[in-house]
């Protein structure tokens with residue numbers, strides 16, 4: 584029961600979850616059990632994601648944004664601390680720094696990959712810098728060798744927003760082992776879903792303890808531990824939030840995780856088909872170019888992002904997007920550069936010209952539909968629609 588775009592001819596979204604009867608059964612089983620929240624499923628899901636990714640500890644929370652916030656608290660970000668972030672990401676990455684009263688410092692991205700450029704990161708480091716928040720945009724891991732060496736030289740923490748990159752690898756190492764803390768989201772458009780959900784992975788037991796406390800009001804024991812040990816007292820050691828995830832959501836996540844390797848394979852097959860379809864041919868120049876992929880990575884392809892060669896077209900990105908929509912193809916744009924969002928301009932005085940590579944990329948970027956349940960016929964519909972529209976408006 585995974586066929587996804589419901590009927591031929593129906594709109595193809597840019598991303599979509601897959602649920603199996605086993606997933607639904609796993610959720611129902613937990614609904615019939617004693618623990619709806621903070622029970623055995625949460626721990627099982629944490630261990631499953633940690634062991635899949637090669638990390639020692641997992642801390643599951645109610646969404647990826649909460650996981651980011653929890654990571655910023657765990658590494659001690661506070662008033663006025665600077666954290667270096669890329670502008671090409673979802674707003675939640677930078678917002679997590681602000682939640683802790685820190686200051687996001689936007690460092691530009693590399694033109695080919697749109698990943699954080701280590702040279703720009705180095706230039707952005709000041710005596711107030713506490714951490715680098717790398718974003719594995721589209722599902723491609725950043726240059727962690729370069730980022731780690733900068734972090735070590737300047738005594739900074741390295742955190743990975745890997746909400747796009749569950750299952751990706753860098754130089755043969757899984758995402759989850761490349762930073763001090765790695766964050767995932769289980770929103771329905773991501774690789775696996777819990778409805779809403781997120782997780783932090785770390786190898787550091789002290790960071791894991793601190794994150795577990797932050798997830799539950801700053802209290803170091805949970806209701807289940809107190810029930811099992813027969814005590815009623817608890818101590819609140821620091822200020823925390825209620826960022827818990829339910830047991831039935833974690834049952835869904837664990838069930839989904841078992842299909843992740845096959846889903847990653849399918850996403851890679853679709854991405855390679857797009858690469859091949861849009862490559863230049865003799866007598867016909869390419870009218871868009873996919874993002875560059877480093878030979879050092881195994882890409883998880885949360886998104887398939889390509890950049891339009893606007894000078895070869897008589898139409899802009901909004902025009903291409905609208906033409907695709909008319910044909911039932913749900914293209915999307917990821918992302919408007921965060922430093923140009925009104926909130927950041929107003930609050931931190933960020934402005935145009937600060938990240939020229941990201942700003943030049945933005946008008947050209949288009950995310951094509953990519954999800955593991957896409958049928959070959961869906962993929963071919965997207966290819967044909969893109970080719971037709973670009974040929975029709977070629978200059």
Ligand SMILES: *Cc1c(COP(=O)(O)O)cnc(C)c1O
Pocket residue numbers: 646647648649672673675676718744746747768769770779780781
């Ligand atoms: C999805 C996403 C988030 C936030 O995750 P939620 O679970 O929606 O809160 C953060 N960063 C990036 C890069 C994301 O794609």
